[in-house]
Amino acid sequence: AGALKNHQRALVLGQRSFGKGSVQMLFDNPDHSALKLTIAQYLTPGDISIQSVGITPTIELSPVLLTDETTYFFGSPNEAHGEALLPEHLVSEKSQASKIQKPLMTLKYLRDYELLKEQRDKPNEIIIDFETRFAQNILVETKSAKLKQLLKASEKVLSEAMVAQEKLIDQKLRSKEIQWSSKVNKVRAKGNAEVKLSPEAGLVQAGESLKVTVTVQNTGKNPLHKVRGITKSENQLFKGHEFLFGHIPPNESRSWTEEIKVNDSFISRQDEVKVVFEAAGNAVIPPLKFKTAIQALPVPHLALRYELNDQETGDGNGLLSPGEEVELQLYYKNLGEGETRELVGQLATLGKGKVPGIFIKRGRVTPEDQQVSKDEEGMIKFLFKIKEAWSEPSISAYLSLVDPKLRESSSDKINFAVYPSKRLKKKKLALFAKATPSHLNLIEGGVSGKQLTLRASPLSSSAVVAYVSQAQSDACIIDGSGTCIWYRVKADTKRYYWVDASDAQTKTQQEIAAIKAEQLSYEMSPPRIKLAPLSLAVDQDRKTIKVKGRVTSRQALLDLMVYVNRRKVFFLPKPAMDNPHGVDFVAEVPLKGGVNHISIYARVNENVTSISSVFVSKPKSEAEKAADKK
Structure with missing residues (x-):
């Protein structure tokens, strides 16, 4: 063109x-x-x-x-x-x-x-x-x-x-009862406008609607022609809404209502909205201003656990081998205060430059029950096949569960060991924990003392499914010298889990009951960020705002960061979880005139990050207003 x-x-x-x-x-x-x-x-x-x-x-x-x-x-x-x-x-x-x-x-x-x-x-x-x-x-x-x-x-x-x-x-x-094509004269005309909001005071919760009714009154002696108004705001949601009034005779008024839908994912914020009026001919209608406030919904917090099931599609020994087809069962639990709106699970190979060891046959799954309330659980199933010629000792993939409406998610890179079946030997032993895993003190309300770490696959980077003080093995994976390096543990769910042999003491004359479903836990859980209440008023002229909060995590944090308008203003590397189960933080955040987008990032690793955001407004200075006009 x-x-x-x-x-x-x-x-x-x-x-x-x-x-x-x-x-x-x-x-x-x-x-x-x-x-x-x-x-x-x-x-x-x-x-x-x-x-x-x-x-x-x-x-x-x-x-x-x-x-x-x-x-x-x-x-x-x-x-x-x-x-x-x-x-x-x-x-x-x-x-x-x-x-x-x-x-x-x-x-x-x-x-x-x-x-x-x-x-x-x-x-x-x-x-x-x-x-x-x-x-x-x-x-x-x-x-x-x-x-x-x-x-x-x-x-x-x-x-x-x-x-x-x-x-x-x-x-x-x-x-729509709007007379538009009236004859326009250029005599002076004037009017005033007022606004009515529903809910009152413009306070609306995410997921609901704000009704804005603007009424224009002709306060002069001559008619107003082709009267219209349009909203202006720093918030794109409230920007550009049109109000049409048309011809308004003297001493009469016309009203127009716009219903503005607020998406479920909107973050708490306050905004000022201005309605600017125009009319044909020589007419003056002063602009009007009003304030709106959006209250964010309580959000879900999705904790995950996955298990591998090769009993129906594979050889049933719980060990992944080249050429085997395996079902991955993803269990999830909502630990947050809010209910999910929509859920989509996805199993994907890693990005560009990574050779996938699997063919994904069922990689995108939507649960039947989309609304999951606090403490409710669910499960979805993926299906993949390990490549026949795969010779590496492990494979990796990317697993996620997302609520696209609320923009909340839980995801991580997952790893599985790949062994030929001949490396698996029967070995019935009672297993007892040697030590306490270093990060157990992070888990609020969790187990304590000496614990065995049960994993979904015989690999130290595989996901944890439970901590138990003792367990019963029925087989083990041996190395080249015939020594057990991983013990296989069976649960009453008919699934197999794995214990690193170096973490376990063994006895031959004692038998221990199978792991029960209620002993399994959701260790794949992103950090939780809880912010102290902030004043979001748009008319507060302040240079900085103090952002306080607390981060809890089931794993040690890599770092904690605070950004404002894409600029990092606070960084805490490897924060010590001295305060039981979490870390408190305080950041003095500088503000510019207009809307400031403040985001708090809590990272466990490069794949697991939690983000909490808030918008804080500050009146613009004359210099900032002049720069906007340029």
Whole structure:
């Protein structure tokens, strides 16, 4: 489109494009992080960049959407999107010519909502919409591909379309009791506006809706014409909502209600919203302001445990061997205060550069019960097959359970040992713990004293499924000299678990009962972050805010970090869990004018991280307001 437009070989119709004019490459680092590097830019003919600007159409086709749920009249559905709105977007020196370009003309048209839904439901079918039909009509009127002739041909088509669309828009507004196409005079008119919020005071919980009713009263002696309002806010949720009032005679009023849905995943915050009014002719309506507050939902906290089942699809010995098909059973428990909204489990091979040792046959699973309340449990099943020619001693994969609606998840890299079946020998022994695992003191309400660590697979990096003081083995894996290196332990669930031989004392004359299901625990649990209450008021002028909290974890923490607006302001490496089961922290966080996004990160390792976020606002200084205008 850019090439055809710059060479004046086409008439470009539609809305301004996204503005992606740069090329990036992704480089993987040895520590599993990645570097995204910009290596080139796209240029249209004449060495003109569209980066963060987009291609400006010759004729702008601006859709008007008027439904019970959505109002787009003076704004555009595309205004909330674009490269320029992305944080830290690139700006090209060669984009100045693109910035100053404006459409030669603009045509507003009433978008057919039913047709729009049909396009979304049938993405592979060709469905003729207004824009396509408008382009066809122009092509019928011309025999040339030159811009000059195309523009001339478009005059008649554009004129007819404007008349027809104005009529359709006016009819749609009248169906909503809005008189729009009244005769406009330029005598002075004035009005005032007020707002009513439901729930009252604008306090709304995530997952619910805020109804905003704006009423405009004509307080002058002359009528108001084509009155409209639009919201402005630092919060994208409350930005760009349109209120249409149309013609308002003297001493009369008109109201318009917008219902704003707050997603389940919204974080607690307060915002100021401003409604700016415009009207045809010489009219003045002062803007109005109101405050809103979003209360985040209590969130779930998903703790996991997985077990390997090869009894139905494999050889049934609990030991993974090349060529064997295995079912992975993922058990989960909600330890948080909030209920899950939706759950998706995923088993995936590791990323780029990692040779997978498995073929995943069932890697994405959705539980039947999506709503899991506090302390409730569930289980889903994955299926994979180990490669026939796999010769490495272990395989790895990535396991996750996600609530996409609340954006809460629990995930980790998981590891399994791979042994040939001939390495497994019968060995009936009573096993007793030699020592106390070093991190047991982290587990609140957990076991204590000398404990055996039961793992899902005979590998020291495999997940822990339980801690027990004693267990009964029925077999062991031997090394080249015939010495037992891992003991196999059977549970009454008919599953096998594994104990490192170096951690166990053995006796031959004693028999111990099988491990019971209630002894199994959920050790794959990300850290839990609990923040002390913060004042979120938007009108508090403060340079810093003190963020306090507590992190509890079933595993030692790698580090604890606090970021504000993507800038690290607090770092605590390997925090000591001196306070039983957790660590307390205090961070003095600097604030800038506007909205500050504060995030607390608690990491166990590169794969397990918990994040807790909050938005804190501060009034902008005059210098910051001036910088925004630039």
